[in-house]
Amino acid sequence: MSKATDELFKNVISHAKEYGFVFQSSEIYDGLSAVYDYGQNGSELKNNIKTYWWKAMVQMHENIVGIDAAIFMHPTTWKASGHVDGFSDPMIDNKDSKKRYRADQLLEDRIAKYENEGKTDKAAALQTAMDDALKAEDLSRLKELIIEQEIACPVSGTRNWTDVRQFNLMFSTQVGAIADESDTIYLRPETAQGIFVNYLNVQKSGRMKIPFGIAQIGKAFRNEVIARQFIIRMREFEQMEMQFFVRPGTQKEWFNQWKEARLKWHLALGTAPEKYRYHEHTKLAHYADAAYDIEYNFPFGFKEVEGIHSRTDFDLSQHQQYSGKKMQYFDPEVDPETGKPFGNYIPYVIETSIGLDRMFLLTLINAYEEEDLSTDEKQDSRTVLRLPPVLAPVKAAIFPLTKKDGLPEKAREIMDKLKLDFNVQYEEKDAIGKRYRRQDAIGTPFCITVDHQTLEDNTVTIRYRDTMQQERVATDQLEKIIGDMVSW
Numbered sequence: 335m336s337k338a339t340d341e342l343f344k345n346v347i348s349h350a351k352e353y354g355f356v357f358q359s360s361e362i363y364d365g366l367s368a369v370y371d372y373g374q375n376g377s378e379l380k381n382n383i384k385t386y387w388w389k390a391m392v393q394m395h396e397n398i399v400g401i402d403a404a405i406f407m408h409p410t411t412w413k414a415s416g417h418v419d420g421f422s423d424p425m426i427d428n429k430d431s432k433k434r435y436r437a438d439q440l441l442e443d444r445i446a447k448y449e450n451e452g453k454t455d456k457a458a459a460l461q462t463a464m465d466d467a468l469k470a471e472d473l474s475r476l477k478e479l480i481i482e483q484e485i486a487c488p489v490s491g492t493r494n495w496t497d498v499r500q501f502n503l504m505f506s507t508q509v510g511a512i513a514d515e516s517d518t519i520y521l522r523p524e525t526a527q528g529i530f531v532n533y534l535n536v537q538k539s540g541r542m543k544i545p546f547g548i549a550q551i552g553k554a555f556r557n558e559v560i561a562r563q564f565i566i567r568m569r570e571f572e573q574m575e576m577q578f579f580v581r582p583g584t585q586k587e588w589f590n591q592w593k594e595a596r597l598k599w600h601l602a603l604g605t606a607p608e609k610y611r612y613h614e615h616t617k618l619a620h621y622a623d624a625a626y627d628i629e630y631n632f633p634f635g636f637k638e639v640e641g642i643h644s645r646t647d648f649d650l651s652q653h654q655q656y657s658g659k660k661m662q663y664f665d666p667e668v669d670p671e672t673g674k675p676f677g678n679y680i681p682y683v684i685e686t687s688i689g690l691d692r693m694f695l696l697t698l699i700n701a702y703e704e705e706d707l708s709t710d711e712k713q714d715s716r717t718v719l720r721l722p723p724v725l726a727p728v729k730a731a732i733f734p735l736t737k738k739d740g741l742p743e744k745a746r747e748i749m750d751k752l753k754l755d756f757n758v759q760y761e762e763k764d765a766i767g768k769r770y771r772r773q774d775a776i777g778t779p780f781c782i783t784v785d786h787q788t789l790e791d792n793t794v795t796i797r798y799r800d801t802m803q804q805e806r807v808a809t810d811q812l813e814k815i816i817g818d819m820v821s822w
């Protein structure tokens with residue numbers, strides 16, 4: 335990260351705290367690592383992102399419905415899904431510094447360092463060696479690589495490492511009063527399994543026909559070995575996932591369709607296309623037959639925000655095997671090749687999985703601007719969040735010019751009407767200029783000022799966040815002006 339982008343990222347983090355977007359969890363107790371709380375503006379922004387996703391995925395598709403499954407699931411779920419045996423990261427401790435690292439992350443950092451220094455050969459060689467070791471699950475080879483790198487070019491100045499161990503990322507807890515091995519349950523590490531185990535319930539009760547999708551927004555928990563980059567890697571986070579059930583053999587076509595649809599969803603928010611890119615997984619998980627990430631160019635580089643995966647029939651077949659219950663769908667449609675119904679089969683699944691918190695950070699960073707407003711006469715600047723109006727936490731702020739002459743009453747009267755449709759805020763403290771700046775900082779698209787003229791002719795000044803232009807409009811126009819800008 336360059337100095338300027340490092341600075342920008344730090345400024346966004348402190349801005350998020352100062353203006354009630356994101357706080358460190360349990361801050362008065364010095365915080366809890368990789369856990370965060372959303373404040374008054376953050377929770378509004380987060381809810382608006384959820385609504386934008388839900389509307390695009392569920393409301394706009396006749397064949398997609400939403401569910402809300404529990405965080406706790408039967409423990410066998412996680413055996414079937416492969417998480418009990420396979421959902422782990424290689425971990426290593428440094429005996430001198432007593433610091434814990436993800437072994438692959440240490441090597442990835444080194445690869446990035448080589449790349450930054452233009453040593454592309456070294457970077458590529460190390461990448462291959464690491465990939466081979468990970469693929470072969472050769473933990474001693476990973477340790478060897480870490481030590482080799484430390485000798486070749488010391489970074490931490492120490493070579494005193496423990497062995498590499500696999501560390502399962504699932505949080506477990508006990509159900510019921512008596513602690514017993516058989517009572518161990520997990521906090522779900524992904525929302526997807528709640529959809530898989532319910533797929534036939536939804537299909538039957540909703541009379542869904544293939545292809546159809548099930549969407550869900552909910553919390554997921556991962557005991558990440560290292561916390562990094564603010565809300566990018568959290569131990570408690572939220573996912574917005576959709577599983578799309580298709581006829582075997584059609585998965586490629588649907589995969590391509592969803593891959594494109596999802597990038598369009600991101601771009602519809604007005605983000606510059608060059609900020610995004612696809613990343614194709616060349617080494618696929620054993621259950622996947624295609625996988626792409628949608629990455630955003632954060633100040634610390636391109637990073638995954640969303641994954642689109644073609645998961646085959648792996649999950650449903652596993653659940654069929656572990657539960658002993660049929661997970662088949664009966665497809666009455668006639669196969670033109672055989673002239674007979676397609677009949678019973680386990681559907682294939684295309685998954686779109688986006689991290690809500692990463693989307694939140696992306697939205698904040700993309701909107702954040704320190705704007706220089708200096709003129710020849712005086713220096714001036716403002717911090718403005720150029721959020722898409724539809725996502726802005728507060729849609730309009732209403733200011734009486736002064737606290738007397740009936741202006742507060744008139745302003746409240748206008749606010750009481752607007753609040754039926756929009757999240758609005760009333761502010762009477764400080765000079766108007768200061769109030770504008772506070773609203774700019776949280777991304778409010780409109781500020782409405784009530785003055786003495788309002789009492790005479792029912793007009794107000796409306797000031798636009800992005801242009802800072804002001805115009806005089808009739809109060810009965812406000813709903814339309816705001817509505818046109820912030821509607822979904």
Ligand code: ATP
Pocket residue numbers: 524556558565566567568569571572573638639640641687688689690691692
């Ligand atoms: P990464 O490689 O960054 O750990 P992943 O490939 O494990 O992510 P998935 O399991 O595909 O992630 O989860 C889907 C989405 O959930 C990711 O694209 C990301 O946006 C989000 N996500 C995953 N882990 C976290 C986390 N620890 N904190 C916040 N968001 C996360």
